[in-house]
Amino acid sequence: MAGGRDLRALFSTNDRSVQADQAFTNRSSQWETAAAALTQHLHHVGAPSFDAEDLEAPRNHVLVFHGVGGIGKTTLSRMLEAALADAGRRPSQWGEPGWPADRILPVRIDLARSAGTDFEQIVLTIRAALTRIGRPLPAFDLALRRYWEANHPGEPLEEYLRRGGLGSRFGQTLPQQMQSALADVAQALMLPGTIGSAVGQVTGALIGALRERRQTVRALAGCTRLADLLEAEPDLDALSFYPHLLAWELGRLPEGKKVVPVILLDTFEDIGDRTRRDLERLIQRTVWLMPNAFWVITGRSRLQWADHALQGQLDYTGLAAWPGLGHTARPAARTLAPSNAERQVLIGDFSPEDCDDYLARRLTRDGQPLISEPVRQVITARSHGLPLHLDLSVARFLELSRSGRTPQPGDFDHDFPALVARTLTDLTPDERHVLRSVSLLDAFDVPLAARAAGLAHEGPAQRLTERPFVREDPFGLWPFHLHGLIRSAVRNADDTTDDRWSENDWQQAAHRAFTTLGEQHQNATGPDRLLLIACLRQGLRLARDHRLDLGWLTPAAWTYVSDSVWEPLAPPDTDTAPGLITAADALVELLSALARRQHEHRAHTVTRLTTVIDSGLLPAELHGMALYYRAKAYRDIGRGQESRCGYQQVADSGSRLAPAARRGLAQAARLAGDFPTALAAAQTLGWEGRHQRVLGDLYWVQGQPDLAAAAYLEGRLEAEQHAKSGEAAHNQALRALAVAFLDPGQADDELELAHQLLAGLDLRATTINTAIAALIRDAGTSTVDDRARALRTELEVAGLTSMTPTLELACSFHQAVLADQDALAATIARLRAQTGDGAYAYYTDIAHFMAGLPLPAGRTPPQWLDGEDNTRARWRTLVTARQDVIHNQ
Known part of the structure; x- marks a missing residue:
């Protein structure tokens, strides 16, 4: 429905064929x-x-x-x-x-x-x-x-x-x-x-x-x-x-x-x-x-x-x-x-559909929209649904048209000073000061706003929260945030007001806000993951955009990685940043790569972390973090030699991640089949090196899932004592995998607990471990093959190729229980191809042990902890025990 003629638009052009109507959008x-x-x-x-x-x-x-x-x-x-x-x-x-x-x-x-x-x-x-x-x-x-x-x-x-x-x-x-x-x-x-x-x-x-x-x-x-x-x-x-x-x-x-x-x-x-x-x-x-x-x-x-x-x-x-x-x-x-x-x-913002409808009907020629659809899309996206922005964009469209050229979408990636003037017009000087300060923040509360503004009293900040351009989420850690378009305009438009800020004013405000966020994080009573993530997200943006020293971000980054939860952290526009220039740029990229590796191929993680490492922008301790996690990513994509070199470099540095790197070296020894070396290393790692998890990984491949399950349980309890939810979930998923070889009924309970511990966590590899455990639990049933095919695809997409041999070993157990020699032979062939570089090569031996098959001639055996015969007997017993369970059902 039209709301009358737009006289300002009509008097902005000589083209009498242009129809300029005051469009009224549905309310x-x-x-x-x-x-x-x-x-x-x-x-x-x-x-x-x-x-x-x-x-x-x-x-x-x-x-x-x-x-x-x-x-x-x-x-x-x-x-x-x-x-x-x-x-x-x-x-x-x-x-x-x-x-x-x-x-x-x-x-x-x-x-x-x-x-x-x-x-x-x-x-x-x-x-x-x-x-x-x-x-x-x-x-x-x-x-x-x-x-x-x-x-x-x-x-x-x-x-x-x-x-x-x-x-x-x-x-x-x-x-x-x-x-x-x-x-x-x-x-x-x-x-x-x-x-x-x-x-x-x-x-x-x-x-x-x-x-x-x-x-x-x-x-x-x-x-x-x-x-x-x-x-x-x-x-x-x-x-x-x-x-x-x-x-x-x-x-x-x-x-x-x-x-x-x-x-x-x-x-x-x-x-x-x-x-x-x-x-x-x-x-x-x-x-x-x-x-x-x-x-x-x-x-x-x-x-x-x-x-x-x-x-x-x-x-x-x-x-x-x-x-x-x-x-x-x-x-x-x-x-x-x-x-x-x-x-x-x-009164809420216009929906994108309403914005487009408004712009399409505002200026027309012969009944057709004068503003093209690509231009309308850009204006709509920039407007955040604010009608005033639409009106200002229409005026800009006519202004550009008067210059003799057709307006393009790029012409409307634009903020309007008029929005600043309209927003500031009825604010007191202190309220305007607070508004500019909180425009640097994604969210805030009254104390944070007052401190970011450098005020000794909170009254102006409190009054500002009552303004309509401040939105409230009562369930948020910081309940207030600015309307998106108002925030963009205040931060980016040319401010022509008498009390406008200089670049130095903005820099000082950014430093105040950054310092206040750090104080909130450091003054928290006890572990507060929600506060940590919120502070990191805002702090990383401020440090990156204003080239601030890392300060409290360094210990906060260590706290973030120590729990292996991996909430997304990267502030907006990271992908469009012009490369790594400051330490803050590098830290943003480092933490973003670590979080995103749960959702992208690990080869991409290696590339991103290599860029961070090669930049040389991070201080030594954070540089070691990048080295360590690149070594883990190398392991995940099957590049064992590069992985061991990275682990050794971190272990030799004596840095905070040195115990974890020594665990990586112990795991590397296990992957190579050098089980005595892995056992000796595990006994020196302590909690910091996650010794119980290393022992559990070592025991179950010996055909001793009972010992592995006990070690994983100890690892989970230690993690819970240290309030490390990610580590606790990882141990529980592996405990479910070990128990699945022994007792399908108990495995149900262990898997249920694993899923409970994983709720709210973003741990892709651990979640896949629970899926493999469920396959082992269901060995001998008709549903295993289809689920295994789906998991192979998921591991390939994720770049977690180091986990594929474990999946194939679970399939071998299933086929041995069914005595399906043809399917088992095909699985062993896949295992042999996957372990050709030496890592997990002993999985082919275990597959033979499960089915009671002789090993092929000329094979170099791994160094089993108590000999090949005992290991063979234990794996065969696990298979025959499962056959008995199925037979008696």
Whole structure:
């Protein structure tokens, strides 16, 4: 639906074939919210118990739409007025209202500073709109006439209405209705007709008649506070109480004339600020005293009327007075009838579909969109759904078109200074300072915002969190974050404001934020993985973007890798970074490579880590981390010699990962079949070298899964004592694999525990170990072959080729149990090809042992811990025991 002609766009081009319309994009959820709230209000005021003169009842007749500048609040306000006034102007997407059209009387009042609206004009606008009822409202009209003559002597009301635009908007009926009311009262009081227009004499006589309860004025005597208002000094403060008379007049209208005013107050943020509430107090008083009207307020911020702290600044405060205006963390847009907790609605951003629709209809030629689809896609992505950005982009499109060239998508990868100006316009200097500071952060809380801004007090940060461009996630570690487009504009657009920051200001703010994050991490009581990850993500971005020293990031990085959980860490835009320039760049790439290796081929991990190592940017201890994990990746892709060289380099350095590197060397000895050397090394590793896991890996290949399972259990318990959830899960998965050879029933329990420990962890290899354990548990059943084929594909995609021989060994066990000699021969052939470099070569021997087959001649045997015959006998016994289990089922 179009919302009128866009004059600015029309006057930006000489091309008369361009159609520039103010497109209105669907806001169905807001309409449904308003319609439901208005329906509730109509039921409330229509009830026999409703009393318009009740000054104590809680008020729930206000609906607030708030949101960032440029989100479309004014457009929504105008469309609500139009839809309520004329069903034909209601957008087709909006549903039918559930009330008679003639019962609703909408009137919209723009409170923007540019409109110059004062309190007098607000009251007169409401009264002028009520002239549509077609009858005087004598109680109010008499009070207003007295006020006007006292405060505007010699100025005809007709002239004021004409000059303020109210005459053309509502006609000049109001002066006539006021004069008629005055004459009627004079006649009822039997005053001389010649003084029917002398408001002072009429007022005095009426007050006396009301005090004496004369029958001649019984129609007005029902308004119990009329005499008090007429006796009061007719100043601006008294004027703010006169709306009570309007409410009374509306309440006594006959059934055929009853209407409910819907008063839309737009740009509410412009009536003052949080320290000067004079106009707000008058408006709030008007709202309170007209409970039978329905009020729709649009502005940038939530109304604070439910805040008890404003007592004394406003007349009516607190949740008891305004039960619908209390702050809640509920989602803003609702499609159901709003409850008391949902009368303040945050206007959300446009969806991508709405953005594209808006841009396609905004500028057209011969009915076709002038802005091409690729350009619309870029604008939509950059806008984060903010309508103001769309408007500014349309203006830029026309500006570029005037230069004689066709605008391209790259022309709109652009931030607008106007967004900064609109955002900062009603913030205090301290709030602007905090806003710029937190634009450096993905998320924040009040203490973090205050410290990042270098403020000794938190008040400005607290006030900033109440602004609509600050979004809240009550379940987040840091609950607040800036609207995406506002954050981008504040950080990247050319800031032309008087208090704009220099590059040095930005650098200092980044350092403050970085230091504060480090303090939060270091001051945590006990292990806090969630805080660690959050601090690392924000700290890495700050250090990378502002070339800060690593500082607390170094110990935090060690804490991150020590648990082997591997949550994603890389801040946004890492893939588009121009290479490694600083130590922070290198650390971002290092930790990103370690986390991503759970989801990409390990050969790619080797390449990324080699880039980090070759850059020479990291300090020695972090350089050793890169070397160690590259050695692990080399092992995973089957490059044993490079892996051993890397492990040896780290072990010789004596660094923090030296025990882990010695474990890698022990495992390398095991892979080569040098089991005595691996056993001797394992007994020197201690907890730091994960000695129990190394022993378990050694025992089960000897055909002693019972000893392996016991070692893995000890390893899991040690890991739990050290709060290392990743290591505990890894040991449990391997324990399940060992137990699966012995007892399928117990393996079920062990696998269930392994899955519980893996929940929430990102450990791909460990998860695949549980799948292999499940195959061993199910050996001899019909489901094994298909699952094994799927696992082969998964290992190939992941680049975990070092695990493939273990999978084939599990298949050998299955085939030996079934005595399927042909399938076993094919598996042994695959094993022989996979272990041709010497690593895991003894797996082919184990496959022969399982089936009771002789070893091929000329083969060099591994160094079994207690000899080949004992090892052969144990593996064969495991197979025959499983055959007995299957036979007895």
